[in-house]
Amino acid sequence: MSVLVNKDSKIIVQGFTGSEGTFHAGQMIEYGTNIVGGVTPGKGGQEHLGKPVFNTVDEAVQKAEADTSIIFVPPAFAADAIMESAEAGIKVIICITEGIPTADMVKVKSYIDAKEDCTLVGPNCPGVITPDEAKVGIMPGFIFKKGKVGIVSKSGTLTYEAADQVVKQGFGVTTAIGIGGDPIIGTTTKEAVELLMNDEETEAIVMIGEIGGQLEAEAARWIKADGNRKPVVGFIAGQTAPAGRTMGHAGAIVGGADDTAQAKMKILAENGIHVVESPAKIGEMVAKVLS
Numbered sequence: 001m002s003v004l005v006n007k008d009s010k011i012i013v014q015g016f017t018g019s020e021g022t023f024h025a026g027q028m029i030e031y032g033t034n035i036v037g038g039v040t041p042g043k044g045g046q047e048h049l050g051k052p053v054f055n056t057v058d059e060a061v062q063k064a065e066a067d068t069s070i071i072f073v074p075p076a077f078a079a080d081a082i083m084e085s086a087e088a089g090i091k092v093i094i095c096i097t098e099g100i101p102t103a104d105m106v107k108v109k110s111y112i113d114a115k116e117d118c119t120l121v122g123p124n125c126p127g128v129i130t131p132d133e134a135k136v137g138i139m140p141g142f143i144f145k146k147g148k149v150g151i152v153s154k155s156g157t158l159t160y161e162a163a164d165q166v167v168k169q170g171f172g173v174t175t176a177i178g179i180g181g182d183p184i185i186g187t188t189t190k191e192a193v194e195l196l197m198n199d200e201e202t203e204a205i206v207m208i209g210e211i212g213g214q215l216e217a218e219a220a221r222w223i224k225a226d227g228n229r230k231p232v233v234g235f236i237a238g239q240t241a242p243a244g245r246t247m248g249h250a251g252a253i254v255g256g257a258d259d260t261a262q263a264k265m266k267i268l269a270e271n272g273i274h275v276v277e278s279p280a281k282i283g284e285m286v287a288k289v290l291s
Contacts, residue, residue: 002130003150003175003195003202004092004119005068009134012060012090013038014081015072017048024072024096024138025049031135036064057088070127070136071095078123079104083111086118093186094136095122105184112186120186126156126178137178147172149286150196152189153208154181154215155237158279162206162235165283171290174202181210190219197229204231204290206282207273209264211238216264220271231289234273235282236261 005011011028015021016038026049029035037052037060044055054060057069069090073081078097085093093112100108100123112120121128127137131144143160145167153159159178166173177192179185189209196202209216216236223232239261269275276285 001174001199001201002133003199004121004128004130004177005134005136005175006130007034007133009034009068009092009136010036010064010066011068011070011134011136012036012054012057012064012066013070013072014057014085015074016040016051016053017043018072020096021072022049025051027138027141028070028135031141032132033134033136036060036066057084057090061088061090066090068092068136069094071097071123073097075099075101079108082108082120082123086112086115086120091117091119092128093118093120094125094127095120095180095186096125096127096138097122098124098182100124100182102183105182109184109186121177122180122186124182125180125185126159128175128177129173130175131173139176139178143167144176145172146174148174148201148203149290150174150199150202150205151176151208152192152196152205153178154189154210155208158208158235158237161279162208162282166206166286169283169287171204171286174199183213188218189215190222193219193223193232197223197226202230204233204286206286207232207234208279209234209236211236211261211264212259214259217267220268220273223273224271228272232273233282233285233289234265234268234275235279236264236268236275237279239277
């Protein structure tokens, strides 16, 4: 099995004909992802990269039976693009766009939460990949090989690093989810971990967090309450970050004592998670917990 995306997902690209959408859609198609078309208002009826272009998401759902969307729309228009997808009945929305105004995301979060059967991943994320089935994002697909370790990460580059280490240890990946590093995102760390906990093929989980917020602590407490069913390897980035300064991601800012990397690592360890102090140790720890 897999979570969120697989070979049967019918994926559209919002912002299809723009430079970013064109480049990454081409990469996804080359990977073998089932792209059924794209959306660029005013360009409906055209063909791009050998796929149909639609004026609206609703049209893509009606004509191509799209159920998944990836968004490469400029920040000022991205919130509307997310809500358009949700309104049209798209089940999984993956938003790559960085820099969406926080006020816009407050509205989006409320709108998505009111939809029973709609999952938003991102924004400001690298996407989701189920190796050998679907790459719905901007990650380098060649790093990911099919296996039995799920990955949840706030960081794009650390997602790739963890996948590379897991693969080199001989295990491979079921699904990797980059949740994004903005202050307001769709799928939380806990929700992504829960998806992988309930996936039959996932035998261990790598959870990568960073300073700022309480997402990792919430996930850790849920994992313990759930009975630590599967081993989880944890890493928190930003151990040398000074308080009060944003580091890399808009959401990565130490606002209180519990927001520091050290405090988070302590909470993870107290809840049965196998914490590593360096990202270079992720693969070794996965091998240890699965041996």
